[in-house]
Amino acid sequence: MPALKPTQYNARTTWLGTVTPTPDSIRSAPCDHLELTWEGVAADSHAGINRPSCSRLLKQYPRGTEIRNVRQLSIVSAEELTQIAEAMGMTQIAPEWLGATMVVEGIPNFSHIPPSSRLQLADGGMLVVDMENRPCGFPAREIEREHEGFGKRFAAAARGKRGITAWVERPGHLRLGEDLQLHIPHQPIWAHIESVL
Secondary structure (H helix, E strand, C coil): CCCEEEEEEEEEEEEEEEECCECCECCEEEECEEEEECCEECCCCCCCCEEECCHHHCCCCCCCCEEECCCCEEEEEHHHHHHHHHHHCCCCCCHHHHCCCEEEECCCCHHHCCCCCEEECCCCCEEEEEEECCCCHHHHHHHHHHCCCCHHHHHHHHCCCCCEEEEEEECEEEECCCEEEEEEECCCCCCCHHHHC
16 A cells, blocks of 8 residues: 555746755745756755764764764745744745755645655655754844844744755755645644644
8 A cells, every 4th residue: 555645736947946065045046947856956055975974863863973964955835924924023944044945835834744745846856854844043143134023033933834845765856837736645643743742
């Protein structure tokens, strides 16, 4: 029996970008296509088969421990970016301020699609959803550079709407405007989830 269920939901790519490695910025630069390899997006600061663990995993590893890289891409929703901007009292949140790799539209409640879901490219390439991304201080810093006084509003406004992180299961090529089909795990929600949150 198949473990993943294709859905009727498609995510249209409305923005693509890459992050150039710099010590004090996560800002991404727009592009019109992405070549997805086993390591993610070549030359992107998040590329690599492995990566050093960060503050998100301090309960599991000392910072800097080499681990598998399941954060090769950062994908955000156009609809949720609009909601974040409204909550912050801004007209828009630019994806490059968040260090986004991709902006998609068309999947409701995008930040909460199940972990291990897949987003399949038109050419058969496949992205695996790791988990919901959490707001952090780096986008706030970029927002503050553009709009003084607004950066501190980001974390609260983006809670539950920061998008997801993903990694490449099968390489492929993605162009601006193409669709990705959502596949979800055929698995019920763990009955004890509330007891551990």
